[in-house]
Amino acid sequence: xxxxxxxxxxxxxxxxxxxxxxxxxxxxxxxxxxxxxxxxxxxxxxxxxxxxxxxxxxxxxxxxxxxxxxxxxxxxxxxxxxxxxxxxxxxxxxxxxxxxxxxxxxxxxxxxxxxxxxxxxxxxxxxxxxxxxxxxxxxxxxxxxxxxxxxxxxxxxxxxxxxxxxxxxxxxxxxxxxxxxxxxxxxxxxxxxxxxxxxxxxxxxxxxxxxxxxxxxxxxxxxxxxxxxxxxxxxxxxxxxxxxxxxxxxxxxxxxxxxxxxxxxxxxxxxxxxxxxxxxxxxxxxxxxxxxxxxxxxxxxxxxxxxxxxxxxxxxxxxxxxxxxxxxxxxxxxxxxxxxxxxxxxxxxxxxxxxxxxxxxxxxxxxxxxxxxxxxxxxxxxxxxxxxxxxxxxxxxxxxxxxxxxxxxxxxxxxxxxxxxxxxxxxxxxxxx
Numbered sequence: 001x002x003x004x005x006x007x008x009x010x011x012x013x014x015x016x017x018x019x020x021x022x023x024x025x026x027x028x029x030x031x032x033x034x035x036x037x038x039x040x041x042x043x044x045x046x047x048x049x050x051x052x053x054x055x056x057x058x059x060x061x062x063x064x065x066x067x068x069x070x071x072x073x074x075x076x077x078x079x080x081x082x083x084x085x086x087x088x089x090x091x092x093x094x095x096x097x098x099x100x101x102x103x104x105x106x107x108x109x110x111x112x113x114x115x116x117x118x119x120x121x122x123x124x125x126x127x128x129x130x131x132x133x134x135x136x137x138x139x140x141x142x143x144x145x146x147x148x149x150x151x152x153x154x155x156x157x158x159x160x161x162x163x164x165x166x167x168x169x170x171x172x173x174x175x176x177x178x179x180x181x182x183x184x185x186x187x188x189x190x191x192x193x194x195x196x197x198x199x200x201x202x203x204x205x206x207x208x209x210x211x212x213x214x215x216x217x218x219x220x221x222x223x224x225x226x227x228x229x230x231x232x233x234x235x236x237x238x239x240x241x242x243x244x245x246x247x248x249x250x251x252x253x254x255x256x257x258x259x260x261x262x263x264x265x266x267x268x269x270x271x272x273x274x275x276x277x278x279x280x281x282x283x284x285x286x287x288x289x290x291x292x293x294x295x296x297x298x299x300x301x302x303x304x305x306x307x308x309x310x311x312x313x314x315x316x317x318x319x320x321x322x323x324x325x326x327x328x329x330x331x332x333x334x335x336x337x338x339x340x341x342x343x344x345x346x347x348x349x350x351x352x353x354x355x356x357x358x359x360x361x362x363x364x365x366x367x368x369x370x371x372x373x374x375x376x377x378x379x380x381x382x383x384x385x386x387x388x389x390x391x392x393x394x395x396x397x398x399x400x401x402x403x404x405x406x407x408x409x410x411x412x413x414x415x416x417x418x419x420x421x422x423x424x425x426x427x428x429x430x431x432x433x
Contacts, residue, residue: 001026002159004078006033006071006087007064008234010114011049012194013056014152015237017112018086027159029082030057031065031167033074034174035095038357041321042232044183045192045355047176049233052193054171062158066174067167071095075102075109077166082159088114091267092359093274117146117238117264120271130272132281134375137268138261149240182318186355189320190229197230201241205248213255219324220398225256228356229322231263238263266364269374276363280343280372288372289425290342299412300335301349306411308399309389310334315402321355326392332369333383338418340425343370371426379426382419 003022007030010016022028032050054064067074075085089111090096103109113119123141124130131137161167177183204225208215215223230236242260245253273281280286299305303314313327323331328350335346347366351357367373371381393399413421 001084002029002082003027003084003086004029004031004082006031006067006074006085007053008033008035008071008088008090009232010088010234010237011046011053012197012235012237013053013154014194014198015114015149015240016088016153017114017150018088018110019153019156020150021112022084022086023153023156026083027157028062029065029078029159029161030062031067031074031078032174033067033069033071033087034176035070035090035092039352039354040178041183041186041353041355042351042357043176044178044186045190045229045321046233047171047174048187048190048192049194049235050171050176052195052235056194057158060154060156060158062156063160063169065161065167065169066171068173069166072098072102074167075106077164078161079106079108081161081164082108084108084110086110086112088112089119091115091120091271093270093277096271113147115234115238116267117141117242117260118144120268123264123268124272130268131265132269132374134262134265137265138258141261141264142257146239146242149237149243183321185319186321189322190355192235194235197227197236200227200230201225201236201244205245205253209245209249209256210252212252216255217326218392219327220393220395220401224325226322228358228361232356232358263358263361265374266358266360269364270360273374276367276373277359278344280370281367281374282372282376284429285370285372288429289340291340293339293341296339296412297335297341297345300331300339300341300346303402305334305339305413306409307334307338307385307415308396308403308407308409309385309393311407312399312402317350317353319402321353323354324398326388327398328365329369330383330385330388332366334385334418336366336370337379337382337422338413338415340418340421343367343372379429380423382422384415384419386415 003026005019005022005028057064103111215221303311305311310331313323313331317323335341336343343366347362351362368376371379
């Protein structure tokens with residue numbers, strides 16, 4: 001039996017139910033499928049991680065193939081060449097409904113859970129309604145049994161193909177590498193691949209997690225896990241992380257496990273409220289008086305707002321494809337509140353420049369920061385970037401690391417003026433609602 005296993009954001013051999021099931025029942029034809037709309041930084045990060053997966057499969061005697069078409073077209077192309085097709089579910093709203101139709105209409109097509117601890121329909125209220133507040137969601141989901149991670153595939157029988165025009169063994173056919181110097185910077189800061197992901201998980205659990213609860217908020221301390229890039233591309237499985245944490249560090253793991261369920265909550269919201277892909281969860285914000293100011297948006301993107309913490313974060317993002325979470329909250333607050341720019345503009349920039357770009361986290365985070373999403377920080381709660389810097393970067397080392405020596409603190413919109421304007425805009429929305 002020849003089984004095509006379609007990879008997307010699951011570039012690993014461990015805890016890969018689709019791959020393991022295929023290995024147990026026939027010959028595997030591994031194919032990476034590139035969906036549309038990936039951001040520039042994530043495309044490059046995917047390219048680097050695909051090289052690692054390609055190497056692992058080659059060492060097992062297989063060949064990783066690459067499809068230049070999306071999942072629907074790939075299945076239409078290969079279905080006559082294989083006996084079955086397996087893949088992990090994608091919870092992107094456009095993908096999920098599309099893939100479900102495929103699975104129902106093709107008896108040899110089968111999907112597996114490979115992205116979350118639990119499918120979103122397993123974590124609803126007793127009456128089937130979704131949650132909109134994290135605390136009760138977490139209480140409910142935390143009580144459920146998370147299935148064990150599947151062991152890594154270490155040996156398998158592989159199939160090969162030679163006659164499909166849009167599927168080849170040449171990774172360059174995907175054109176994932178943008179071929180300009182910006183992505184070269186990513187290589188300085190990040191090592192790709194499943195082996196590196198597992199190693200970094202071990203380092204975090206055995207060396208950092210005991211102080212995670214406190215240290216995670218201080219960007220210069222590197223107290224966060226810094227595992228999100230590996231989760232986003234699927235070089236690391238969230239179920240394997242969860243169970244490893246419980247086995248190795250249960251007494252101190254709960255603050256981090258809570259963050260894993262925060263990720264689950266983001267997918268819960270996206271799955272049950274697919275409109276959030278393009279629109280705010282809170283309908284009142286459909287009429288929010290966002291400003292149009294191209295100069296301010298460009299200044300924000302370049303880290304030239306004149307607000308040191310904000311600019312340091314944007315410089316870090318441009319240099320590394322990553323930004324510390326505490327700083328992400330501050331740059332998002334400044335864009336949507338002080339500058340009154342539509343959260344979707346920031347969301348799009350993050351999507352294009354983050355190597356850990358994740359559809360649910362990106363939408364959820366921006367709606368949370370701008371006050372229009374689930375369990376969101378109220379719009380009138382406006383981050384003061386100076387107090388935030390004083391609290392979480394009191395010696396200024398993070399800001400010094402990323403700001404040039406010639407940096408001048410000259411805000412395009414001051415905190416006081418921006419806060420006042422934001423509160424007036426919020427009153428306008430409340431009155432209209």
